[in-house]
Amino acid sequence: MRVELEQNGDNLIFILLPDEADVSFLASSKIGLANNEARIDLGGVGVEEIHPDLIGLSTILLCHQFIGKELHLPMEVSESFLESANGVLSKYKIRSNANPGISPYSPPSRARPGLAFSGGADSTAALSVMPGETVPVFMNRPMRGNTMYDSDAPLKNCELLGQIGYDVKVIDCDLEYLRKPVGFPSDLAHAIPLILLSEKLGIGSIAFGTVLESAYGIGHEKFIDYPNGSHMRFYGTLLSAAGLQMSLPVGGVSEVGTSIIVESSPLGEVSQSCIRGKKGKPCMRCWKCFRKELLSVALFPDREVDLEGMMRSSTEVQIRLSAYPISHENVVTYSIQRVDVSKYPFLRKLRNRMDMKLDLDFLDSWYSPSKSLVPESYRFSVSEKISNFIPTMTREEEEIVECWNMEKFLLSEEAKRAHSQLTSSWQDL
Numbered sequence: 001m002r003v004e005l006e007q008n009g010d011n012l013i014f015i016l017l018p019d020e021a022d023v024s025f026l027a028s029s030k031i032g033l034a035n036n037e038a039r040i041d042l043g044g045v046g047v048e049e050i051h052p053d054l055i056g057l058s059t060i061l062l063c064h065q066f067i068g069k070e071l072h073l074p075m076e077v078s079e080s081f082l083e084s085a086n087g088v089l090s091k092y093k094i095r096s097n098a099n100p101g102i103s104p105y106s107p108p109s110r111a112r113p114g115l116a117f118s119g120g121a122d123s124t125a126a127l128s129v130m131p132g133e134t135v136p137v138f139m140n141r142p143m144r145g146n147t148m149y150d151s152d153a154p155l156k157n158c159e160l161l162g163q164i165g166y167d168v169k170v171i172d173c174d175l176e177y178l179r180k181p182v183g184f185p186s187d188l189a190h191a192i193p194l195i196l197l198s199e200k201l202g203i204g205s206i207a208f209g210t211v212l213e214s215a216y217g218i219g220h221e222k223f224i225d226y227p228n229g230s231h232m233r234f235y236g237t238l239l240s241a242a243g244l245q246m247s248l249p250v251g252g253v254s255e256v257g258t259s260i261i262v263e264s265s266p267l268g269e270v271s272q273s274c275i276r277g278k279k280g281k282p283c284m285r286c287w288k289c290f291r292k293e294l295l296s297v298a299l300f301p302d303r304e305v306d307l308e309g310m311m312r313s314s315t316e317v318q319i320r321l322s323a324y325p326i327s328h329e330n331v332v333t334y335s336i337q338r339v340d341v342s343k344y345p346f347l348r349k350l351r352n353r354m355d356m357k358l359d360l361d362f363l364d365s366w367y368s369p370s371k372s373l374v375p376e377s378y379r380f381s382v383s384e385k386i387s388n389f390i391p392t393m394t395r396e397e398e399e400i401v402e403c404w405n406m407e408k409f410l411l412s413e414e415a416k417r418a419h420s421q422l423t424s425s426w427q428d429l
Contacts, residue, residue: 001067003059005074007047012196014038014062014074016178021068032180033066040193041172051105051199053081057242058195060085060094062175064186070095078102084241088234105243111204113247113378116191117161117168119154121292123209124271125258126249127161129385131378135201136161137169137194141176148276148283156279157270164267169197188235198244205375206239207247211258212367215251216401219330223404226251227372245375249382252370253390255331256363259295261389284310287320287327295331298338308346321350322423325410334360349425353418355409362397366390369398 002017016036018026026033047055056077063071069092076099086093117123117136127136138158140151161168171193179185191206198206217224226232236246250258262268274282274289282289284306293305311317326332333354341347366386374382393401409415 001063001070002072003063003074005047005055008039010041010044012040012042012045012047014040014059014175016063016066018066019068019070021070022066023068025068026066029065031065031185033178034180034182035178038062038175038178039173040175040196042193042196043169043171045197045200049200050196051242052077052099052102053105053242054195054198056081056085056094056096057238057244058192060089060238061186061189061192061195062178064189065179066185067092069093072096076102078104080104081241085238088237088241105199107198107204107243108202110202111377112202113205113207113375114194114198114201114203115207115209116188116194117154117158118190118209119157119271120209120273120275120288121262121271122211122250122255122258122273124157124265124267125253125261126207126209127166128261128265128267129249129382129389130207131381133167134207135167135169135194135203137171137191137197139173139175139190139193140170142172142174144174144177147182148286150276150278153272153274153277153279153282157272160270161267164270167201169193169201171197187231188239195242195244203244204377205245205247207249209258210248210251212250212252212254212363212370212401213328213330215248215370215373216367216404218254218363218401218404219328220325221406221410223402226370232373246373247375248370248373250386251373252367253386254363255291255328256295256299256334257366257390259292259299260364261386263299264389285314285316287316290314290317290320291328291331291335294335294339297344298335301338301340307344311346318426322426324419325406326353329354329406330358330360330363333358334363349418349422353415353422355406355415359400362393362400364390365393365397367398367401368392 001022004015006013052075056073059073071094073096076097079098082098113134115134115136117138158168158170176182213219215226239246262271276283290310297305336351336354371383
């Protein structure tokens with residue numbers, strides 16, 4: 001893959017030029033390359049104002065899923081960036097030249113944290129516990145064709161953040177249209193606008209709203225030692241190669257905990273996880289809406305939510321609940337354990353599918369070993385703020401997290417039978 005870079009007014013344009021190895025690789029992949037250009041509107045920031053290593057990092061995140069054997073960057077980078085990046089890249093290598101005259105990117109001594117902001121509950125919870133000078137950057141996908149995506153809510157949430165006093169940035173970027181199906185070409189690709197602006201904004205770290213379920217695998221089959229795992233090693237090394245630290249301020253907070261934080265935070269009004277509805281009017285048909293609303297009924301029993309209507313009318317919800325295991329199964333179980341099924345009788349089959357013997361009280365507390373995922377410069381501040389919202393897990397609760405394993409339950413005949421009964425019940429709905 002060869003990548004070229006052009007400037008057209010305010011737009012920075014990455015042009016992807018696949019070679020034979022890329023074409024062969026994509027032919028056997030579930031992911032396709034739908035377009036070969038990605039436009040990012042940086043509001044007039046020119047290529048010459050962006051450190052080459054930040055462009056190199058962005059290029060990797062942009063092309064990662066499409067590369068067969070080698071990547072040619074659009075410009076020379078520092079020797080340390082090239083060496084560090086190639087040291088962690090395995091399925092392909094960067095074949096560009098390094099320039100010994102280019103010094104690595106070094107953030108200013110009083111660097112600000114940046115947050116790849118989505119406008120959802122987890123991202124808002126992250127912002128709620130980060131320093132006040134944090135720069136939230138929202139990557140706004142232009143709406144094209146027949147799409148269910150609607151940016152109304154996050155854009156209005158960004159307006160509110162600006163009114164509160166945050167130095168929030170909204171960056172139009174169409175990189176999600178590179179991929180077929182539409183989506184991020186790498187896990188951290190939505191941070192590319194923030195990465196490219198890091199030198200201009202004085203950013204030293206890139207934060208994400210990643211929660212306990214996604215980082216440590218809770219709710220999935222097995223516990224993941226995330227700080228020492230492959231995901232952190234790969235992406236943490238790439239960011240570090242470009243002079244940036246990776247930060248997961250709510251990496252030790254469950255989706256249950258982020259819901260509690262958002263409910264109590266002054267920033268709660270800027271949160272909406274649904275990306276299909278308008279501001280204040282979530283679609284109430286998508287999987288996120290169902291999961292968040294089910295949890296809200298568990299946490300706040302007086303709330304009236306038409307959960308039955310969501311299950312009856314949404315094929316997406318039925319498909320997600322038919323997965324084995326269910327995505328974020330721990331959160332669904334936590335919610336079902338606390339919902340009055342006499343009030344919601346149609347949830348009985350879902351309740352029967354869950355492991356109701358699990359003690360999940362720890363999900364409303366903070367897994368404090370995750371503080372290692374926050375840069376030292378504001379680690380204490382984040383820890384203190386989290387503790388003001390939710391309690392810290394006891395050592396016994398930490399052991400439950402670290403011994404998490406759903407395999408025995410998922411392999412049981414009882415769970416399989418209950419799952420079959422649940423999926424067949426969609427016909428009755």
